[in-house]
Amino acid sequence: MASGMFSRGKDRTVSEAAETVEDQIAELRDQISTLAKLVAQDVADGAEGARDRFSMFRKNARENARQARSDATDGLDELIASGEDILAELTSRYKDTGREVRRTVKEHPFATLGAAAVAGFVIAAILRR
Numbered sequence: 001m002a003s004g005m006f007s008r009g010k011d012r013t014v015s016e017a018a019e020t021v022e023d024q025i026a027e028l029r030d031q032i033s034t035l036a037k038l039v040a041q042d043v044a045d046g047a048e049g050a051r052d053r054f055s056m057f058r059k060n061a062r063e064n065a066r067q068a069r070s071d072a073t074d075g076l077d078e079l080i081a082s083g084e085d086i087l088a089e090l091t092s093r094y095k096d097t098g099r100e101v102r103r104t105v106k107e108h109p110f111a112t113l114g115a116a117a118v119a120g121f122v123i124a125a126i127l128r129r
Contacts, residue, residue: 105112
C-alpha cells in the first residue's frame with residue numbers, strides 16, 4: 001500500500017497531511033524569499049562592480065585625454081620652434097642673396113644688362129610658341 005502524504009494510514013490523517021503540505025509551502029516560500037534576496041544582492045554587487053569599472057574607465061579616459069593634450073602641446077611647441085628656425089634661415093638666405101645680387105650688379109653692370117636681355121629674349125621666344 002502506498003504510504004504517500006495523502007494516504008490514509010493509521011498514523012496520518014488528512015489534516016496532518018494538509019499541515020505537512022502547508023509546512024512545505026511555507027518552507028518553499030522562505031527558500032524563494034532567500035533566493036530572491038541572494039539574487040538582489042548579486043545584482044547590487046554586479047551594479048556596484050559596473051559602477052567601479054565605469055569610474056575607473058572614466059578616470060583612465062581623463063588621464064589619457066590629459067596626456068594626449070600634453071603631447072599635442074609639446075608637439076605644437078616643437079613645430080612652432082622648427083618653423084621659426086626655418087623662417088629665420090630663409091630670411092637670412094633671402095638677405096644674403098639680395099646682397100649678392102646687388103654686389104654683382106654694382107661690380108658688373110653691363111654683364112647684368114646682357115644677362116637680363118638674354119633672359120628676356122628666351123622668355124619671349126618660349127611664349128611665342
